[in-house]
Amino acid sequence: MPARRARANARHPALPATPRRVVDGLTPASEQHRDVHWCRDEPLRVEDVAAAERFIERVGFAACLTDSRRPGPSLYIAVCGRRDAVMPRNVQKDEEASHTWLLKDDLLRRGRVYYAKLARGKAMFLAPRLVPHFQAIWGVRKADEASRFSPDARAILRVLRREWEMSTADLRVDSGVTDRPAFTRALDELQAAMLVVPSEVYYRPKFTYIWTLAVSRFPDQLRKRVGRDVALREIARAFLDTAGMTVPGELARVTGLSRVDAGLGNRALLAEGAAISPRRGVYLLAGL
Secondary structure (H helix, E strand, C coil): CHHHHHHHHHHHHCCCCCCCCCCCCCCCCHHHHHHHHCCCHHCCCCCCHHHHHHHHHHHHHHHHHCCCCCCCHHHHHHHHHHCCCCCCCCCCHHHHHHHHHHHHHHHEEEEEEEEEHHHCCCCCCCCHHHHHHHHHHCCCCCCHHHHCCCCHHHHHHHHHHHHCEEEEEHHHHHHCCCCCHHHHHHHHHHHHHHCCCEEEEECCCCCCCEEEEEHCCCHHHHHHHHHHHHHHHHHHHHHHHHCCCCCCCHHHHHHHHHHHHHHHHHHHHHCCCCEEECCCCCCEEEEC
16 A cells, blocks of 8 residues: 555645635634545545445545545545545546545445435435435425436336346347437436436446446435425535535535525524534534
8 A cells, every 4th residue: 555655646746735725715623624524634545445435424425536626525535535636637547546436336336325426417425314315305206207307217217117227238228218328318317316326337248337226225215205404404414514614605516406505504504503604605513
């Protein structure tokens, strides 16, 4: 590991002491709070799949391969173990990006955390405890599927409900959605509605994902009913607990919530005393 660390440091030299940040206005205390909880410190870096699962459970939700130019917790940054991690252009030859990608594959196989493209096409991990809350915001009832989904998405969903799981190539053939971009868009619809997830990935004899119904992996969580107001509050709580502070628009950018909904969640924390607000749109974790 020291050799890999030395090579990584050579590829990613430290940024200046005052780099341009995606999130402005954070206090030193909140930055240090994030360093600890988001594993942005060398001794805390994520190295194996068990550590990755603990990281996701702790933060509640995290992106997969975003770097310091995007707000929010990220598995890639946790693997790098530094605050200023930047994804190189040639990710195929980057050890940290490759290691993050392989950890993602292992997380899929184990099925202990939720992974899919969620709101606005964001590839995210969810801790099981937050699956009911995300589903309360973005889930689609069966009665609404005909009006909410495209014909291609409904065709794919019919096949998966019959076969339960299927590889990408077979699913394209059986659903009749043979146009690759159309198939991808339809799968994105179903993932965003928390109905379909990738459950396995194979690289030989050729690269393919195995797709399955989300309820097959997280039946209890997806059948649990949560009110929208509770869901917004708990999503906001999960972020603030590990971020320490949130500034205007940050929660919305990280989760895909609208700014109105993000504000409702943050103000619910304020009402119960879990947060304080020194100025409009800024929320601090109480006691930090």
